[in-house]
Structure formats: structure tokens, C-alpha cells
Amino acid sequence: MNMLILPALTIIIPAIGCLLTLFLSQLEEDKAAEGKTRDWMLVLLVFLPTMIISFLLIPHMHDKLSYSIRWLPNIYFGLQLTELSTLFACLISSLGLAIALYSITFMEFDPQKTNYWFFLLLTMAGIMLGIFSNNLLWLFGGFEIAFFAGYFLIAHWHRKSGEEGEKAGKAALRFIILSSFGDFFLLLGFGLLYYVFGTQMLNELYKTWKLEPTNLLFGSSKTSRILITLFITIGSLIKSAQIPLICWVIGGEKQDIDMAKAPLPITAYLLTATIANTGLYLLGTFYPLLSMRGEELTLTITGELVGTGIELFDPTPFLLSGWSAIATIFITLGIIISSRNINRIITGASLIQLSFAFLGYSAANDLGYLSANFQLLAGSVISLALFVMFGIIIESLKMNSLDRIHGLETNFPVIQFMTGTVILSSVGLFPFTGFFSKDMIFEALRTSDLPSHLALMIAGILGSFLLIFGLVRVFFKTFYGKRMSDRYSIRAVKIQSMSIAGALLDGTILLGILIILIGFPKITFAKGLFNSDFILNYSCPLLGNYLSSLLILGGTIGMISISFLGYLKGKNLLEKIRNSRIVQISYQIFENGLYLGKGYELIFVSPTKSTGRASLWIKEKTTFLGIFWVLLFLSLLILIMILVGGM
Structure with missing residues (x-):
């Protein structure tokens, strides 16, 4: 159970990052629009920690960990740690960090950067939820959240x-x-x-x-x-x-x-x-x-x-x-x-x-x-x-x-x-x-x-x-x-x-x-x-x-x-x-x-x-x-x- 906190963090941190995006855009709107505050804080506080945590999972990827709690009668919410989910988490988080860094320059003058970062992080949170879920319902639900966010990104x-x-x-x-x-x-x-x-x-x-x-x-x-x-x-x-x-x-x-x-x-x-x-x-x-x-x-x-x-x-x-x-x-x-x-x-x-x-x-x-x-x-x-x-x-x-x-x-x-x-x-x-x-x-x-x-x-x-x-x-x-x-x-x-x-x-x-x-x-x-x-x-x-x-x-x-x-x-x-x-x-x-x-x-x-x-x-x-x-x-x-x- 203790090690499953790490997969949970790869879901929670990007989800919190969505809220952080909205908060930072209001806190220093003029600087955030120039990429001086919000963009770099999201990279340092969200994308980078998510990648580090994903790679910390590698030594435990063979432990076959799984934990569930009852959500509704006969419907459970749970997480698991497998070799495949760890591989995908490392890939998603590392490439996500590279794309976030690249986005700072490519999207520098975009007027809708708050929406951009919000749905970018929501996509990551949804994908992470899907790959670490140990049951069919949340596997599907996590990917649907990601596809929903992908709609707004496109x-x-x-x-x-x-x-x-x-x-x-x-x-x-x-x-x-x-x-x-x-x-x-x-x-x-x-x-x-x-x-x-x-x-x-x-x-x-x-x-x-x-x-x-x-x-x-x-x-x-x-x-x-x-x-x-x-x-x-x-x-x-x-x-x-x-x-x-x-x-x-x-x-x-x-x-x-x-x-x-x-x-x-x-x-x-x-x-x-x-x-x-x-x-x-x-x-x-x-x-x-x-x-x-x-x-x-x-x-x-x-x-x-x-x-x-x-x-x-x-x-x-x-x-x-x-x-x-x-x-x-x-x-x-x-x-x-x-x-x-x-x-x-x-x-x-x-x-x-x-x-x-x-x-x-x-x-x-x-x-x-x-x-x-x-x-x-x-x-x-x-x-x-x-x-x-x-x-x-x-x-x-x-x-x-x-x-x-x-x-x-x-x-x-x-x-x-x-x-x-x-x-x-x-x-x-x-x-x-x-x-x-x-x-x-x-x-x-x-x-x-x-x-x-x-x-x-x-x-x-x-x-x-x-x-x-x-x-x-x-x-x-x-x-x-x-x-x-x-x-x-x-x-x-x-x-x-x-x-x-x-x-x-x-x-x-x-x-x-x-x-x-x-x-x-x-x-x-x-x-x-x-x-x-x-x-x-x-x-x-x-x-x-x-x-x-x-x-x-x-x-x-x-x-x-x-x-x-x-x-x-x-x-x-x-x-x-x-x-x-x-x-x-x-x-x-x-x-x-x-x-x-x-x-x-x-x-x-x-x-x-x-x-x-x-x-x-x-x-x-x-x-x-x-x-x-x-x-x-x-x-x-x-x-x-x-x-x-x-x-």
C-alpha cells in the first residue's frame, strides 16, 4: 500500500497543477502571460516532480502491488503497479516535461495559455489514472478524461x-x-x-x-x-x-x-x-x-x-x-x-x-x-x-x-x-x-x-x-x-x-x-x-x-x-x-x-x-x-x- 502512494502522486500532482494554473494566472496575470511565472512554476512544481516520481517506481515495478477501496456496491476504485504501467508513466512524464519546456517558447505569445496548460495537465492526469487503475471502470474513465481534455487542446x-x-x-x-x-x-x-x-x-x-x-x-x-x-x-x-x-x-x-x-x-x-x-x-x-x-x-x-x-x-x-x-x-x-x-x-x-x-x-x-x-x-x-x-x-x-x-x-x-x-x-x-x-x-x-x-x-x-x-x-x-x-x-x-x-x-x-x-x-x-x-x-x-x-x-x-x-x-x-x-x-x-x-x-x-x-x-x-x-x-x-x- 505504501508504495502505491507514488502512482497516486503521478495522478494527484497534475490534477493539482490544473488548479495551480488557474491560481497563477490570476496571481500575476501580466507576468504569466509573458511566461515568467506560471510556465516555469508549472514545469518545476508539476512536470518535473511527476517525472521524478515515475522513475522512482522502476525498482518496485515487479512487486505486483494492487490496492482497492469500495466506491459503489461491487464497483471499486483502486491502483496497481505493473511493469507496463511503469514503462508508460516514465514515457509520458519525461516526454511531457520536454514538451512543457518547449511550449514555453513556442506558445510564448499565445493569449489562451491558461486553457493550454490546464488541459495539458488534465490530459496527463487522466492518462496516469488510466494506466495505474486496477479495474476496467477506472481504466476506461481515466482515458476518457484524457480524451475530453484532448478535445479542447486540439x-x-x-x-x-x-x-x-x-x-x-x-x-x-x-x-x-x-x-x-x-x-x-x-x-x-x-x-x-x-x-x-x-x-x-x-x-x-x-x-x-x-x-x-x-x-x-x-x-x-x-x-x-x-x-x-x-x-x-x-x-x-x-x-x-x-x-x-x-x-x-x-x-x-x-x-x-x-x-x-x-x-x-x-x-x-x-x-x-x-x-x-x-x-x-x-x-x-x-x-x-x-x-x-x-x-x-x-x-x-x-x-x-x-x-x-x-x-x-x-x-x-x-x-x-x-x-x-x-x-x-x-x-x-x-x-x-x-x-x-x-x-x-x-x-x-x-x-x-x-x-x-x-x-x-x-x-x-x-x-x-x-x-x-x-x-x-x-x-x-x-x-x-x-x-x-x-x-x-x-x-x-x-x-x-x-x-x-x-x-x-x-x-x-x-x-x-x-x-x-x-x-x-x-x-x-x-x-x-x-x-x-x-x-x-x-x-x-x-x-x-x-x-x-x-x-x-x-x-x-x-x-x-x-x-x-x-x-x-x-x-x-x-x-x-x-x-x-x-x-x-x-x-x-x-x-x-x-x-x-x-x-x-x-x-x-x-x-x-x-x-x-x-x-x-x-x-x-x-x-x-x-x-x-x-x-x-x-x-x-x-x-x-x-x-x-x-x-x-x-x-x-x-x-x-x-x-x-x-x-x-x-x-x-x-x-x-x-x-x-x-x-x-x-x-x-x-x-x-x-x-x-x-x-x-x-x-x-x-x-x-x-x-x-x-x-x-x-x-x-x-x-x-x-x-x-x-x-x-x-x-x-x-x-x-x-x-x-x-x-
Whole structure:
């Protein structure tokens, strides 16, 4: 119980920080607006202590601590400390601190900084509540608080005049509506899980999953488990913006309604540290259930456990995760390559890093589970580094269009080097961190026993190669492209922003070097996830497999070379390819975001236009609408508990 005070503090401190934000803004409003009081006090009193406490949990992460108190009849509030929750807490708090420091400069002159900090901290408090909760109700409730706050973060610039403000509001509305589909499937999965196995406590579910269920769906325990795992998997994929509901994170250039309309630190925060990672956390939490092998057990009259002959494992959730990740990777790549908005390009690259984590998870083996979490750590740091480095350029030039930003090699030589290095890590070049995480993913898929595991591996490799072309494109255009005008108003780069970028760069480089020094593949950090010695069984040092790893590395180097040479020497050829009919059609499709946004508008927006003044009022009152959705789904959760006898 005593050690569970630390996880509780990671929830309480950000929650108190929300109130502190309001207090400080009133105490010294003039100085707070300049970032001299409030911003730094929040960093020192909230973000920094939360990170320190999260890392203090590491020595106790294997203790399997859990404590509950009764909240309502048969409804408990409790906390638990696990390896996975500790990993996510460290990731969320450390990246949250980096983003908070970066926000001080990026949001320096923003007139709505009180709202910004309030909802930033509320998001962190909600996520921490979700990951440390030991039961289904508060796991869901914590994440809903975070998504509720995320709605207001995305809509932060909705007060801007003209089209930009309107698009920011629409992007937030799209986020809350589409993510609600994830809530729907998670509620179904959690409700059925409680009905079938009679418990809402996670530690009890791990024990009862292999036993014959208390209640059956359609008279079959196998069908019951399949439905539960499918609903939870679909809900998790939607929460992390995987196909098909991807357009709240990244959409087409034509509509221009997605996360790119939010301030860049907010996009980075939601994608690398908090909301977009919730789906992966949920799948990681239920991995012991989904991956459990063997047959179902039943208790006999004599008290013995005997097998029923019903196989526990079903590959469908893993295959669904894998192919959804592949579809997300390729569709996002198409949008990246056709986009001219730097915010949207980096947002897409960040989403692809997350999709690779889902791809690793889909291997359905311990190596795949390890690779998913390793990719999450590496990919989050890489993505945040890209956000900060391109954010420095956007902040300095006050523009984010590739049509206007060209030839900055002489203006930002240090940023050019740092960005190039991070891109090399992002695409998986040896010896950077990204190489080891992706190599582990592909090795996990190669050794998997799932159907179509090799097809998933090949598709993932191809997606990794195409990502090179997309990132080299934005890098080349930004730093080497022919400048259209010399009339750039270039502002001085803040030392604080450069320091954060440098720290993130060190993370992408030093982690790769550290992996080599500790004797990879005999890695020790795997103990953190499995609480046991974990041997990768690689066929050679540093590489998952002599043949496949070397071929992938060679292909990566070749693709990098071809991409750079193509942009440097093959402009005429690229122009011919770009002007070909099939490429033009593809560009048009991806610029419209595969018309997913159009479908959203047709289904959700068009009907409201014909429902009169009431719907118009709801549409305009964004605060009301956000609260409405949260209360609706919390009410549905309680209703399910009532229906299955929970209250």
C-alpha cells in the first residue's frame, strides 16, 4: 500500500497543477502571460516532480502491488503497479516535461495559455489514472478524461479569425466523434468481459481467463472469448487512430481538417506521449489474455482442474492489429508524400512510428510484445525530436508550407544536421535506435507462427523503405530546395528550443550506442517488461538474422541513396513521374485523404445541417458537445454495469 502512494502522486500532482494554473494566472496575470511565472512554476512544481516520481517506481515495478477501496456496491476504485504501467508513466512524464519546456517558447505569445496548460495537465492526469487503475471502470474513465481534455487542446486555436479558427474547431469535433467509436467497442468488450467472467479487476482476470466462464455468449466459451478480444482490439486500434478511423489525426490536404490545425506542441504531446498511445497500452494490458496458449480448464467436483479441450488462443486479434497497422502505414505514406504542410508530414511520420509498434505486437509472441514496447519508446523520442526540430523552423519563419520554405541550409546548419540524423534513425539506419527496434519487429514477425506473418513482414519492410522517400523529400525541400524568395523574416532561434532538440537527438543516438555496449542481443532492459531473463535468440550479434537483417539494412541504405540522388540529380525524371496520369490520380486521392474525411462529413455533419436551430446550437457550443460525449459514454458504462448485475 505504501508504495502505491507514488502512482497516486503521478495522478494527484497534475490534477493539482490544473488548479495551480488557474491560481497563477490570476496571481500575476501580466507576468504569466509573458511566461515568467506560471510556465516555469508549472514545469518545476508539476512536470518535473511527476517525472521524478515515475522513475522512482522502476525498482518496485515487479512487486505486483494492487490496492482497492469500495466506491459503489461491487464497483471499486483502486491502483496497481505493473511493469507496463511503469514503462508508460516514465514515457509520458519525461516526454511531457520536454514538451512543457518547449511550449514555453513556442506558445510564448499565445493569449489562451491558461486553457493550454490546464488541459495539458488534465490530459496527463487522466492518462496516469488510466494506466495505474486496477479495474476496467477506472481504466476506461481515466482515458476518457484524457480524451475530453484532448478535445479542447486540439480546438485551442478555434478562436482564430477566419477559416483557420473554423478548421481547428472542426478538427476537434472530428476527433471527439471518431474516438467515440473506440469508446463504443471498448465498452462492449469491457461489459462482456465483466458479464462472462464476473470480475472487473485486472489481476483477477489474468487468473480467471483460462477457466471456464461463469456466463456464456451464444452458449460457447470460445465464442465468448473471441467476441471480447475482438471488441477490445477494435476499440484499441480506433483509439490509436489506426485504419479505418484515421482522419482525425491526418487527413487530406484539400480538406485540411486534422491534428495539423492544433499548435505543434499539442500535436506532439497527443501523438507521442499520451492519447495516441492508449490503444497500445490497452493491447499490452490484455496481452497476457490474448496470447495465452493451452486449453480451457474447468473445476471438477473433487476440486481438480481438468482441460475441456477448448483452445484458448485465437490469432484473429493479432492479425487484425497487424493488417490494420499495415493499411495505416501505406495510407499515411500516401498523404505524407502528397502533402505540402510540414505539420501534417511530421504528424504522419509520427503515426507511422506508432503503427510499427502495432505491427510488432501482431507477431503474437514475447519477442513481438517486447519489440512493440521498444518501438514505442524509440519511436516516441524520434517523433518528438522531429516535431521540435521542424517546430524550430516553423517558429522562426512563422510558416509551415513546403511551397514557401526552401533552401535553409545556410540559415539552420545545426538544425539541418540534427534533423538529418533523426531522420536516419527514424527510417532504421544502423547504429541508430530506430534500426534495432525495427529489426526486432521484423525478426518477431519472421519467427511468428501466425498465418500471413511473412506477408506482414514484407509489407512492413516495404513501408519502411517508402517512409525514407517521404522524409527525405521534406528534408531536401526544406534545406536544399531552390529558394523562391530571399525575403524571409528569420527570427532568432531560442536557446531553450535548441537544448531540447539536442537532448532528444542524444536520446536517439545514445540509446543505440548503449544497446551495443550492453552486449545486444543479450539485452537487460527486457527484464523490465518480463521480470525474467529474456534471450532474443538472434542468429548473430546486433542482427536478428544474418540474411534478412542485412538485406533490410542494405535496402535501407540503397533507398536513402536513391532518394537523395533523385532529388539532387534526377529532378527531370521525378517531374515526369509526378506528371504521369497514374501519379496525378494517386495524388488527387491522397490529397483528399482517400475521401475518408468526406465520408465523415456525409455521415456526421450533413445530417446536422437539416435538423434546425437545435443542431446548430450544439455545433457552435463546442464545450457543451465535448462534455456531452464524455457524460454519454460514462453513463453507458454504468448502464452496462447495471445490466450485468454490477450494481
